[in-house]
Amino acid sequence: MMEWTDRHCRTFLRLISVRAFLYTEMVTADAVLHGDRLRVLGFNAAEHPVGLQLGGSDPARLAEAARIGADWGYDEINLNIGCPSDRVQSGCFGACLMAEPALVADCIRAMSDAVRVPVTVKCRIGIDDQDTEESLDRFVDTVADAGSKMFIVHARKAWLDGLSPKENRDVPPLDYDRVHRLKTRRSDLAIVINGGLTSLPNAAPHLVHVDGVMLGRAAYADPYLMADVDRTLYGEAEPPLSRL
Template sequence: MYQASRFSVAPMMDWTDRHCRVLHRQLTTKAVLYTEMLTTGAILHGDRSRLLAFDPAEHPVALQLGGSEPNDLAEAARIGEAEGYDEINLNVGCPSDRVQSGRFGACLMREPELVAECMAAIAAAVKVPATVKCRIGVDDQDPEDSLYRLVDLCAQAGVRHFVVHARKAWLKGLSPKENRDIPPLDYPLVWRLKRARPDLTVVINGGIQSLDDAEEHLKHVDGVMLGRAAYHTPAILGEADGRLFGAGETVDAAEAVRRYRPYVARELEKGTHLAAMTRHMLGLFHGAPGARTWRRILTVEGVKPGAGLEVIDAALAAVSGLQEERLARRLEAGEAA
C-alpha cells in the first residue's frame, strides 16, 4: 500500500533509471523511489516497454511526468498506473532550456492555473496519488506569492501531496546545474507552507546532504526528498529505515552489493551491459577505506566487452581486503600502545 512518503529519493535525469532504483531499494525498503522525468510525448509515442519498465522490487515507485497538455498528461498517467506505478508526479521544477521549449518544468510556475488544470486531469484519470514537484518560484516572482498560489490552486483541484524544491529557478542566465546550487535555499518558506496548510502533505527537497539534515526538516514538514546526496553517497540510504521510520535494519555498502548481485546477474543474461548498472554503484564506499580502488575497478574493468559479475566480486574483495588491513593495523597500534 502506497503512503505519502516520509522519505524519498528524487527524480534525477540520467541517474535514477531502473538499475539505480533497484540498487537504492537494496538499501532502503521504505523510501519512495522516483523515475527520471518522462515526457508525455515519449510515453504516448515512444517505446513504452523500455521507458516504463521497472522491477517489482522497486515498489513503492513513482512515475514523474513532464508536460503541460491536460489530455496528454491524463493519458500518460493512465498508462503509468496500468504499468503498476504507485504515484504519478508532475514536474514543475526542471529549468533546462529543452524543458522550457516544451512548455513544461519550472516555467509552469508562471502558469499555476494551467498546472491546476493538468493536475485535475491526472487526478481524474487515476486512482493512485497525483502529486506535484515544484520550485518556490522562478525569476522575479515573489516566492511568498508564487508558491502559495500554485499550491492553493492545485489543492482546489484535489492535490494533497506537494514536493517543494526550496529554491527559485532562473530560467535565463543559469544552466540547470547552476540552478541546483546558485539560487539561495529558503527552507523556512517551505516550513511556513506546512504550518499554513496543515491538511496538505508537504515534502521538502533541495540541498539536503544527510540523514541528520533530514531529521531536522522532519520537525517542520511531512517528508524529505534527498537528491544528489542519495546518488553520490548511496550508503546513507542504508540507515534511512531505522532512523527515519523507526523500523528496519541498517544495510551497509557490502551487504547492498551482495543483495544487488542477483539482479545484476539477471540483467546480464538479458544483454544489459555491466557498466549500465555499476555506474550507479561508484559512490557506495564513499569515505571508506578502499573507495578509490572500488571505483577504479568498476570504471576500468566494468566497461570492457563481456564484463560480468567477476568485476563486482573483484572490486568488493579488494575493498574488503583493504578494510581488513586497516583494522589489523589499528589493532596492532592499540596493542602497542
C-alpha cells in the same frame, strides 16, 4: 533524476532501503504516449514503492500518460514543475509552469480523474522575480484545489534566464523556512522538502516542520546513506544494513 535514477539505479537503492519512496527520471507525456513503453516505463517489481514523474503541459496528454503509468503499476504519478532546462522551457513545461497555476491545475485535474493513485507535484519556491510568499501560496492553493494533496518543494527559486540547469541546482539560495511556512499555512497538505540535504542527520530535523524529505544528489553520490533510512526516518526496528 534524468539519466541517473533509471531502473537499475532504483533497484540498487531498493536493496539498501526497503521503505524509501523512489521516483523515476522525468519522462515526457509524449515519450509515454509514443515511445517504446518497455524502455520508458519498464521497472522491476522490487522497486515498489515507486512514483512515475511526468513532464508536460497538455492536460489530455498528461492524463493519458498518467493512466498508462498507473496501468503499469506505478504507485504515484508526479508532475514536474521544477526543471529549468531550455529543452523543457521550449516545450513549456517544468519550472516555467510555476507562472501558470491555472494550467497546472487543469493538468492535475485531468490526471487525477484518470487514475486512482495519488497525483502529486514537484515544484520550486518560485521562478525569476516572483515574490515567493504570494506566488507559491497561490500556486499551491490553485493546484491543491484541482487534486494534488502532496507537494515536493525544491527550496530554491529557478532562474529561467541566465542560469544553466546545473547552476539552478546550486546558485539560487536555499530557503527552507519558506517551505516550512507553506506547511504551517496548509497543514492539510503533505509537504516534502528538497534541496541541498546532504545526509540523514542533516535532513531529519526538517521532519519537525514538514512531512517528508527528498534527497537527490546525496543519495546518488553516497547510496549507502540509504542504509539507515528505514530506522531513522520510518521508525523500523531493523538495524542499518551492514556495508559488508
